[in-house]
Amino acid sequence: MTIDRILVIAESNDGQVLPASLELLTEARSISGKVDAIAWGKDTASLAAEVGSYGAGRLFDVGDIGESLPGPYVASVIATIVNSENAPSIILAPTTYDCRDIIGRLSVKIDRPVITNVVGLDQEGDTISSSHVLFGGSQIATAQFTGQMPWIFVVKSKTFTAEPSNGQPAEVISMQAGDLGTTANASIVSHHVETQSGPKLDEADVVVSGGRGLGSQEAYSMVEELAELLHGAAGASRAIVDSGWVPYSRQVGQTGKTVKPTVYIACGISGATQHLVGMKGAKNIIAINKDQEAPIFSVADLGIVGDVHQIMPKLIEAIKGLA
Amino acid sequence: MNIVVCVKQIPDPADPPAMDEAKGTLNRNGKLIMDDSDSYGVEMALQLAEQAGGGEVTLVSMAPNNETSGLRTALAMGAAKAVLISDEALAGSDALSTAKVLARSVERVSPDLVIAATESTDGYTGTTPVQLAELLGWPSVTFAKKISIADGKVHVQRQTEVGYDDVECPLPAVVTVTAGVVEPRYPSFKGIMAAKSKPVDQLTLSDIGLEASQVGAAGAGQKVTSVEAAPQRASGDIVVDDGDAYQRIVQFLQELKLV
Numbered sequence: 001m002t003i004d005r006i007l008v009i010a011e012s013n014d015g016q017v018l019p020a021s022l023e024l025l026t027e028a029r030s031i032s033g034k035v036d037a038i039a040w041g042k043d044t045a046s047l048a049a050e051v052g053s054y055g056a057g058r059l060f061d062v063g064d065i066g067e068s069l070p071g072p073y074v075a076s077v078i079a080t081i082v083n084s085e086n087a088p089s090i091i092l093a094p095t096t097y098d099c100r101d102i103i104g105r106l107s108v109k110i111d112r113p114v115i116t117n118v119v120g121l122d123q124e125g126d127t128i129s130s131s132h133v134l135f136g137g138s139q140i141a142t143a144q145f146t147g148q149m150p151w152i153f154v155v156k157s158k159t160f161t162a163e164p165s166n167g168q169p170a171e172v173i174s175m176q177a178g179d180l181g182t183t184a185n186a187s188i189v190s191h192h193v194e195t196q197s198g199p200k201l202d203e204a205d206v207v208v209s210g211g212r213g214l215g216s217q218e219a220y221s222m223v224e225e226l227a228e229l230l231h232g233a234a235g236a237s238r239a240i241v242d243s244g245w246v247p248y249s250r251q252v253g254q255t256g257k258t259v260k261p262t263v264y265i266a267c268g269i270s271g272a273t274q275h276l277v278g279m280k281g282a283k284n285i286i287a288i289n290k291d292q293e294a295p296i297f298s299v300a301d302l303g304i305v306g307d308v309h310q311i312m313p314k315l316i317e318a319i320k321g322l323a
Numbered sequence: 324m325n326i327v328v329c330v331k332q333i334p335d336p337a338d339p340p341a342m343d344e345a346k347g348t349l350n351r352n353g354k355l356i357m358d359d360s361d362s363y364g365v366e367m368a369l370q371l372a373e374q375a376g377g378g379e380v381t382l383v384s385m386a387p388n389n390e391t392s393g394l395r396t397a398l399a400m401g402a403a404k405a406v407l408i409s410d411e412a413l414a415g416s417d418a419l420s421t422a423k424v425l426a427r428s429v430e431r432v433s434p435d436l437v438i439a440a441t442e443s444t445d446g447y448t449g450t451t452p453v454q455l456a457e458l459l460g461w462p463s464v465t466f467a468k469k470i471s472i473a474d475g476k477v478h479v480q481r482q483t484e485v486g487y488d489d490v491e492c493p494l495p496a497v498v499t500v501t502a503g504v505v506e507p508r509y510p511s512f513k514g515i516m517a518a519k520s521k522p523v524d525q526l527t528l529s530d531i532g533l534e535a536s537q538v539g540a541a542g543a544g545q546k547v548t549s550v551e552a553a554p555q556r557a558s559g560d561i562v563v564d565d566g567d568a569y570q571r572i573v574q575f576l577q578e579l580k581l582v
């Protein structure tokens with residue numbers, strides 16, 4: 001088996017390809033000269049220039065799926081591509097809600113296994129090794145496919161750095177999903193946006209996160225205020241997401257976002273291994289925790305042992321004073 | 324309303340298993356417990372069945388060595404019965420093999436709804452439930468933070484990047500739930516006693532009509548090639564707050580030219 005074509009799932013939002021998909025297009029073109037993308041939505045063709053500039057030669061267009069969930073449609077189209085002369089050797093998908101749905105269905109349709117939670121890909125000739133974080137980042141495992149292509153990898157965001165290659169707009173190829181039976185019968189009735197201003201959590205240069213040590217939902221406003229002053233994004237530990245203080249979209253860690261900002265400020269977060277895997281890649285880490293023994297201090301460049309309620313208000317005032 | 328809940332039985336995360344470096348798989352010989360992530364699904368199913376005014380909650384699980392301790396916990400919470408598939412040929416199963424086994428088990432119960440967790444604590448591929456839905460030929464709604472049932476449809480608040488979507492889906496369907504969808508109950512003493520005599524249908528691969536070559540390590544098509552210690556991050560300055568430690572943070576941010 002030789003590595004030939006690579007197909008990247010180009011998920012988009014508001015007419016823009018997600019950074020996580022652009023990262024995968026960048027990686028794909030370093031592995032193979034033949035990169036294709038697949039997208040769905042109202043005006044997919046308008047994405048051709050963007051995916052092309054990141055190296056995709058062709059863009060398979062699933063078309064407008066209305067208010068349906070994309071999983072069954074996109075999986076069906078990819079299965080068609082896999083069974084054609086355009087069959088990819090490798091399929092790369094970002095770790096998003098919809099892409100996991102797509103890949104789960106695809107895996108059954110073409111009877112291929114999937115490797116998920118990928119944080120690195122290494123090519124050696126015609127083999128690809130994927131790396132994975134185990135036990136909260138204390139160990140790194142590498143894995144390989146042993147069976148037939150296509151090999152499907154679901155990759156965590158920020159694993160690669162997106163860089164445009166100034167390629168031509170991709171050639172758009174319209175595709176039609178096959179018979180989906182009842183699998184596509186779920187539909188979105190309404191969208192709810194829980195307002196979030198400022199940069200996105202996984203793209204921000206500064207991330208300020210809060211944990212159970214804040215003591216109450218109200219105290220999270222200090223985290224938001226500090227994040228805003230630093231033109232950053234506000235994040236959270238799972239403990240306060242599960243408690244309903246903040247939406248899941250703010251969660252950093254194994255089952256939340258992976259962030260790699262210039263500076264990460266952890267406020268009242270203990271530093272459980274599942275949290276650490278999501279933020280250990282930050283260039284600088286500052287932690288405030290009243291427990292000197294908290295594991296977060298083992299990764300902090302600057303650790304302050306103290307009470308968030310004492311320290312954060314003074315910090316916020318001091319930064320306001322500098323502005 | 325008959326509901327199946329997928330219950331994964333896993334090693335206690337507080338006492339994690341070692342990686343068997345020779346085999347490249349996790350050592351799963353100790354006693355297993357119910358994955359905490361599935362306790363939300365069990366509770367949700369019990370509440371939905373109750374609101375529907377009847378019906379049973381059945382558990383399905385694939386686990387080594389006929390392990391039932393995790394299932395007993397869910398039975399003690401109130402589930403009526405369980406289907407357990409255990410077979411030596413299942414060792415080393417990936418998500419797709421697991422889904423094939425679960426699909427055959429669900430077909431034996433033919434429920435109106437299957438609930439699973441968004442992802443398991445030890446495997447966290449998050450793909451098994453959707454693979455299961457595709458094998459059954461059913462729709463699926465993942466990442467539910469709220470579920471209700473009305474007019475033969477399941478209504479789900481599905482988490483998104485920016486908030487949530489209200490999603491409507493006809494039954495039968497597979498729904499995956501996040502932590503926080505409901506607060507799981509603690510089994511009562513009475514529940515624990517009752518669970519001891521609830522039926523657990525223990526099956527092997529041949530009972531569900533699957534071949535050893537289709538599942539387990541034989542069907543996995545992937546292998547772990549190495550496990551190494553990750554590079555450690557060195558820790559830096561630790562300062563005990565004397566009232567002015569915030570200035571150290573300001574200084575640090577100034578050095579990075581962020582303020």
Ligand SMILES: Cc1cc2nc3c(=O)[nH]c(=O)nc-3n(C[C@H](O)[C@H](O)[C@H](O)COP(=O)(O)OP(=O)(O)OC[C@H]3O[C@@H](n4cnc5c(N)ncnc54)[C@H](O)[C@@H]3O)c2cc1C
Nearest residue numbers: 211212213237238239253254255256268270275290291308
């Ligand atoms: C499968 C699985 C996946 C998980 N995924 C994630 C994930 O993606 N992200 C994640 O974050 N967690 C995840 N967790 C949960 C994780 O194990 C921890 O439970 C969680 O991160 C703890 O959150 P916390 O640090 O806010 O709370 P705690 O662990 O309760 O820590 C609170 C900290 O605040 C400090 N504190 C208390 N009061 C103050 C004060 N006044 N001032 C300063 N400090 C104070 C305490 O000393 C303590 O260290 C996962 C767990 C499992 C099992």
Ligand SMILES: Nc1ncnc2c1ncn2[C@@H]1O[C@H](COP(=O)(O)O)[C@@H](O)[C@H]1O
Nearest residue numbers: 330385439440442443446447448449451
């Ligand atoms: N062996 C299993 N037995 C029962 N349910 C399972 C099993 N494996 C996975 N599941 C279900 O599928 C969910 C997602 O698992 P995973 O794909 O491992 O993240 C789990 O949380 C369970 O609800």
